[in-house]
Amino acid sequence: MSVTYHDEHRQFRDLARSFVASRIADRHESWEQSGRLAASMFTDAGAHGLLGFPVPEEFGGPGVDDFRYHAIVVDEVARVGAAAAAIAFSLQNDVVLPYLTDLTTAEQKARWLPGVVSGETVLGIAMTEPGTGSDLAGIATTAVRDGDHYVVNGAKTFISNGQNGTLFVVAVRTGADRHKGLSLLVVDADTPGFDRGRNLDKIGLHAQDTSELAFTDMRVPVANRLGEEGDGFYHLVRNLPQERLSLSVGAVAAAEGVFAATREYVAQRRAFGSPIGSFQNTQFVMAELATELDLARTFLDDCLAQHVEGELTAARAAKLKWWTTELQVRTADRCLQLHGGYGYMREYPVSRAFVDARIQTIYGGTTEIMKTIIAKDLGL
Numbered sequence: 001m002s003v004t005y006h007d008e009h010r011q012f013r014d015l016a017r018s019f020v021a022s023r024i025a026d027r028h029e030s031w032e033q034s035g036r037l038a039a040s041m042f043t044d045a046g047a048h049g050l051l052g053f054p055v056p057e058e059f060g061g062p063g064v065d066d067f068r069y070h071a072i073v074v075d076e077v078a079r080v081g082a083a084a085a086a087i088a089f090s091l092q093n094d095v096v097l098p099y100l101t102d103l104t105t106a107e108q109k110a111r112w113l114p115g116v117v118s119g120e121t122v123l124g125i126a127m128t129e130p131g132t133g134s135d136l137a138g139i140a141t142t143a144v145r146d147g148d149h150y151v152v153n154g155a156k157t158f159i160s161n162g163q164n165g166t167l168f169v170v171a172v173r174t175g176a177d178r179h180k181g182l183s184l185l186v187v188d189a190d191t192p193g194f195d196r197g198r199n200l201d202k203i204g205l206h207a208q209d210t211s212e213l214a215f216t217d218m219r220v221p222v223a224n225r226l227g228e229e230g231d232g233f234y235h236l237v238r239n240l241p242q243e244r245l246s247l248s249v250g251a252v253a254a255a256e257g258v259f260a261a262t263r264e265y266v267a268q269r270r271a272f273g274s275p276i277g278s279f280q281n282t283q284f285v286m287a288e289l290a291t292e293l294d295l296a297r298t299f300l301d302d303c304l305a306q307h308v309e310g311e312l313t314a315a316r317a318a319k320l321k322w323w324t325t326e327l328q329v330r331t332a333d334r335c336l337q338l339h340g341g342y343g344y345m346r347e348y349p350v351s352r353a354f355v356d357a358r359i360q361t362i363y364g365g366t367t368e369i370m371k372t373i374i375a376k377d378l379g380l
């Protein structure tokens, strides 16, 4: 199986590519300096029709439930090395939006979806806490029912879009059972008791505002709960294959992008009187990477085709996620080596690709957690 793109997808790709060239590529460095994406990037993207594809027309969206459009956006953004922006698109369209389209009442949809499509609402998801990451069932943030509100207390960390975000899906503990005691609340960042902590100082993804969040006696209306109380863990797990697929789309595109730039570099850089691309080691490294990228693209397109048909399993998404993100890290590392000292300079995109890639094997479920999912599927 391989994913098929039609004329309307190709036209959309042209639009996304020109948006990335004119609105993202040149600005990304300044966003790296300021530690966050400009909020205008989201409204710009909304105005160009790059957000909220499956949102029904009555709630301001195009009502197109076709993941290929999601994949095209992340692919085009990640390919130019704008990793922080790719994460933001991934969150807005692929990771958080499904909670708001699939688990909401008509009243909730009317409140939340129009802003997501226009980009005035920036989405985030807050699962990880200082004491728990891989082990989602260890979430300790409490939500205690008080009339028609929940009173929420606790802390989250490593939350992407933590500074820019205006609406967060927050995983909270409403009961003692490790799994059946979790629920999901949608929290407006303006809610009293919601505090943004530090914009964390990371080794890469400098334009991504990854932050701590703290909740102190924060009163969230029961009307902001997603689905039933106690179903939170099930909802989180259900959406993970699409989240992991989205990360893999970014991983393969970023790796292809850095490979293309390296191919040009080794053709023009000379040593010992010859282009470094004429050395057998360079040729072998490039040949190996070209082969692995071909495998990754084929595997990814196959998984995309399955997802479009609603058939991508959690185990297959886990295989794709760990393998493509590890390949992205390896590709950036080997390409940096071929750049010599210049590869270590921030002005060369390969240096950014190297530090930005490193997180990909950790968030969205670590490589080790992906392997536990696969092993379980193998009956082990």
Ligand SMILES: Cc1cc2nc3c(=O)[nH]c(=O)nc-3n(C[C@H](O)[C@H](O)[C@H](O)COP(=O)(O)OP(=O)(O)OC[C@H]3O[C@@H](n4cnc5c(N)ncnc54)[C@H](O)[C@@H]3O)c2cc1C
Pocket: 124, 125, 126, 127, 128, 131, 132, 133, 134, 135, 157, 158, 159, 160, 161, 202, 205, 210, 359, 362, 363, 364, 365, 366, 367, 368, 369, 372
């Ligand atoms: C830049 C960035 C952005 C992020 N964005 C978000 C976000 O938007 N929202 C959010 O909720 N979270 C986010 N995260 C958090 C991320 O998802 C977690 O960091 C990740 O899930 C790992 O959790 P942890 O850091 O607690 O590591 P731990 O769970 O403590 O893991 C530490 C190590 O132990 C290994 N390990 C753990 N359990 C097992 C096991 N059963 N078997 C084998 N090995 C195991 C892990 O693989 C890892 O190598 C982000 C993190 C970063 C750094």
